[in-house]
Amino acid sequence: GQNIDQPTEMTATEGAIVQINCTYQTSGFNGLFWYQQHAGEAPTFLSYNVLDGLEEKGRFSSFLSRSKGYSYLLLKELQMKDSASYLCAVCDSNYQLIWGAGTKLIIKP
């Protein structure tokens, strides 16, 4: 079966760094996405990794290891507005997005 695992909830302090992990087992792989979702809103695109390595985009970075079925989203210089759910999704061989349950990130001052 297809499976995406990520922690249910994480807490971090404003100004700090947090890493949200995602492991996956899917039928085929055509890339991994990270989305941010604030409560009551639709997901917004953060990053897309299809090759191994680190992609940096401002305060957010995303890493992929295809051999390990592993990715992480790294958030630096945390701000209160970063409090949200972070969704990991893998594009499978049918170009369908398989979604993780999301990680709720709580930022404390």
Added chain:
Amino acid sequence: GAVVSQHPSWVICKSGTSVKIECRSLDFQATTMFWYRQFPKQSLMLMATSNEGSKATYEQGVEKDKFLINHASLTLSTLTVTSAHPEDSSFYICSARPTSGTGCEQYFGPGTRLTVT
């Protein structure tokens, strides 16, 4: 670019009535659109995949006769919740896959909050 709109953004209806939600890709063509449902504090659940000019593909457990999907053009898909009941109250989100894209990317609409009384 890559903007997707949904209408209405929220709707309240009485039990037993039907509600239509529209999803439009404003600046690109989308052969495929997706409909998701999200209950409070839960993750996105794919309901169905909508393909322009053909029948939608429904996920297991989703009643196709209750959730009618029409994808009549490359920029518009509609979801009709028929004979709505309070348990259908949820956040409905559509996404659109650009016809000319890589095949994986999806752009999300802002969502429609449905409340059935």
